[in-house]
Amino acid sequence: MVALQLQSVGAYHGRKLFVEEVTTPVMKAGELIAVIGPNAAGKSTLFKRITGILKGPGNVHIEGARAKSPIAYMPQDTSANAVLTVYESILLARKQGKSWTVSNEDTRLIDTILQALNIAPIAFRDLGALSGGQRQLVSIAQALSRQPDIMLMDEPTSALDLHRQIEVLALMKKQARQNRMIVMIAIHDLNQALRFADKVLVIEQGRMRACGVPRDVVTVDMLREVYRIEARIEQCSMDYDHVIVDGTTRR
Numbered sequence: 001m002v003a004l005q006l007q008s009v010g011a012y013h014g015r016k017l018f019v020e021e022v023t024t025p026v027m028k029a030g031e032l033i034a035v036i037g038p039n040a041a042g043k044s045t046l047f048k049r050i051t052g053i054l055k056g057p058g059n060v061h062i063e064g065a066r067a068k069s070p071i072a073y074m075p076q077d078t079s080a081n082a083v084l085t086v087y088e089s090i091l092l093a094r095k096q097g098k099s100w101t102v103s104n105e106d107t108r109l110i111d112t113i114l115q116a117l118n119i120a121p122i123a124f125r126d127l128g129a130l131s132g133g134q135r136q137l138v139s140i141a142q143a144l145s146r147q148p149d150i151m152l153m154d155e156p157t158s159a160l161d162l163h164r165q166i167e168v169l170a171l172m173k174k175q176a177r178q179n180r181m182i183v184m185i186a187i188h189d190l191n192q193a194l195r196f197a198d199k200v201l202v203i204e205q206g207r208m209r210a211c212g213v214p215r216d217v218v219t220v221d222m223l224r225e226v227y228r229i230e231a232r233i234e235q236c237s238m239d240y241d242h243v244i245v246d247g248t249t250r251r
């Protein structure tokens with residue numbers, strides 16, 4: 001079973017260290033981890049360091065991975081220039097770094113993903129002709145098609161309507177459990193993080209402020225200090241904690 005731990009991890013843009021000394025608890029197969037923090041805190045930078053796109057000190061320690069390239073990364077920007085259909089783009093993502101022979105297993109998996117994300121009806125549309133939300137769903141499909149051990153998704157639901165946001169986050173939680181993946185999702189919607197995450201990792205000014213179960217991490221004090229908001233945390237009728245914002249504060 002895969003396990004991931006960040007050990008004193010930092011990340012450079014050019015010569016400047018934008019993320020420093022991130023040491024997490026061990027993240028385990030089956031877990032969904034929400035990565036939260038204000039704009040420019042370093043969430044994307046951290047993801048790019050974990051994937052190896054950016055360099056930096058420390059160690060991204062992975063144990064028990066099944067795949068040779070265990071990480072799939074879904075970037076924040078999902079715009080596409082390629083002249084491909086949705087189906088072709090997912091197949092291409094699946095075949096990245098593998099033999100180009102297309103097997104029944106490949107086509108079956110892609111069909112399952114198209115159904116799960118409710119995008120089968122647009123499977124043969126050109127990528128360039130999709131809406132922003134549709135492009136984001138295709139990007140999720142591409143990442144899922146790689147059947148990774150570790151899935152890093154940078155704001156995967158930012159362009160989706162509320163119904164689709166919940167569908168996608170519930171699907172990712174199920175995928176994490178069923179396929180024994182670690183799923184890390186950078187997300188701004190704290191209520192979605194509280195509802196779906198097993199753990200929440202807070203990044204503030206390039207450093208990890210906290211990582212743990214949502215109830216311990218998303219607190220009134222954290223919201224005041226990190227987000228500069230005055231808020232209450234109350235339980236909704238379904239027992240989920242919910243952030244209710246009363247106002248913003250100045251620094």
Ligand SMILES: Nc1ncnc2c1ncn2[C@@H]1O[C@H](COP(=O)(O)OP(=O)(O)OP(=O)(O)O)[C@@H](O)[C@H]1O
Pocket residue numbers: 013014018037038039040041042043044045046
């Ligand atoms: N290519 C780059 N070159 C130089 N600096 C960069 C680059 N990309 C990001 N940065 C800087 O790194 C810092 C962290 O940015 P990052 O994109 O990781 O933040 P984030 O937490 O993902 O923010 P957001 O929530 O706004 O997406 C910011 O100060 C940003 O300006």
